[in-house]
Amino acid sequence: MIILGLDPSLSCTGWGVIRSEGSRIAHIANGQIKTDAKAPMVERLHHLHDAVRSVLIAHSPDRAACEEVFVNKNPQSTLKLAQARGSVLAGCGANGLKVNEHSARLVKKAVVGTGAADKAQVQAMLKILLPGAEIVGADAADALAVAIADAHLSGAMSIRKRGYR
Amino acid sequence: MIILGLDPSLSCTGWGVIRSEGSRIAHIANGQIKTDAKAPMVERLHHLHDAVRSVLIAHSPDRAACEEVFVNKNPQSTLKLAQARGSVLAGCGANGLKVNEHSARLVKKAVVGTGAADKAQVQAMLKILLPGAEIVGADAADALAVAIADAHLSGAMSIRKRGYR
Numbered sequence: 315m316i317i318l319g320l321d322p323s324l325s326c327t328g329w330g331v332i333r334s335e336g337s338r339i340a341h342i343a344n345g346q347i348k349t350d351a352k353a354p355m356v357e358r359l360h361h362l363h364d365a366v367r368s369v370l371i372a373h374s375p376d377r378a379a380c381e382e383v384f385v386n387k388n389p390q391s392t393l394k395l396a397q398a399r400g401s402v403l404a405g406c407g408a409n410g411l412k413v414n415e416h417s418a419r420l421v422k423k424a425v426v427g428t429g430a431a432d433k434a435q436v437q438a439m440l441k442i443l444l445p446g447a448e449i450v451g452a453d454a455a456d457a458l459a460v461a462i463a464d465a466h467l468s469g470a471m472s473i474r475k476r477g478y479r
Numbered sequence: 480m481i482i483l484g485l486d487p488s489l490s491c492t493g494w495g496v497i498r499s500e501g502s503r504i505a506h507i508a509n510g511q512i513k514t515d516a517k518a519p520m521v522e523r524l525h526h527l528h529d530a531v532r533s534v535l536i537a538h539s540p541d542r543a544a545c546e547e548v549f550v551n552k553n554p555q556s557t558l559k560l561a562q563a564r565g566s567v568l569a570g571c572g573a574n575g576l577k578v579n580e581h582s583a584r585l586v587k588k589a590v591v592g593t594g595a596a597d598k599a600q601v602q603a604m605l606k607i608l609l610p611g612a613e614i615v616g617a618d619a620a621d622a623l624a625v626a627i628a629d630a631h632l633s634g635a636m637s638i639r640k641r642g643y644r
Contacts, residue, residue, distance in 0.1 A: 354577070356578045357575075359569035360571075362569065389550040392557060393548055393557065396561030397564055397565030398565060400563060400564065403521045404525045404528040408529075410522075412519070412521070413521045
């Protein structure tokens with residue numbers, strides 16, 4: 315089972331692909347899709363869509379996952395994020411891909427063991443779970459964490475038994 | 480100049496294409512892109528993207544326009560709308576199309592003459608401005624209104640002189 319994790323945002327969308335077999339996971343690839351802040355919104359959204367399509371073509375995932383959207387107190391930030399997300403998800407739809415959504419808390423719980431884990435803890439655990447993987451940045455790390463959580467939460471693997479299902 | 484007006488929403492995205500030459504406008508086509516409320520979000524977003532691309536291919540607009548997004552008090556509604564919008568705008572970006580954004584108030588003012596106009600007034604004015612056009616629904620009407628406002632506001636035409644530029 316190939317799982318694509320996504321961390322959509324307008325300026326930098328992270329993505330990470332893992333293979334999940336039974337209780338084992340392995341890193342396949344990760345990356346970040348950056349858009350030019352000076353470019354028109356429409357162009358940036360198209361770039362995200364196009365780049366996600368390229369990732370799908372390159373890695374043919376069986377399933378995708380992303381975090382549930384965080385509704386920011388600033389409506390303009392929520393709007394930007396949601397538009398980017400819409401563009402990225404539309405790209406996944408082109409392949410008829412199922413996209414699971416998990417809360418940030420559940421992702422951290424699945425990867426680190428506690429929903430209150432900070433970014434450093436998540437990244438430290440990624441090094442253990444995906445040894446040798448060169449992770450290109452914080453957004454790619456978040457995307458890999460979502461992919462791992464999805465593998466775990468979907469019962470395809472069990473990192474540890476924590477009894478939260 | 481061919482102008483595409485868009486009224487994006489997840490359940491039903493309206494679109495309308497007009498031709499603007501000097502001070503004259505003419506209706507070319509209008510339609511509504513509906514998505515199945517029971518289908519997964521990703522599929523609905525992809526359908527919007529794909530259908531907008533088909534409209535672009537069919538009518539080759541020189542420019543597009545949509546209303547500035549209305550940030551709803553309900554964050555979940557804003558999220559749905561913004562995701563749909565992101566998918567639709569990404570579709571426009573594929574053609575390198577410029578998309579102007581106008582406030583709802585400015586659209587009403589450009590079409591009817593007052594920013595406080597109601598939907599019935601806008602639709603009545605559309606019948607006068609685009610005689611003979613068969614408008615398929617309220618969302619298509621909104622999209623045509625945006626296209627007319629864009630033609631007007633961009634100085635390509637002048638419906639009436641109201642001195643608001």
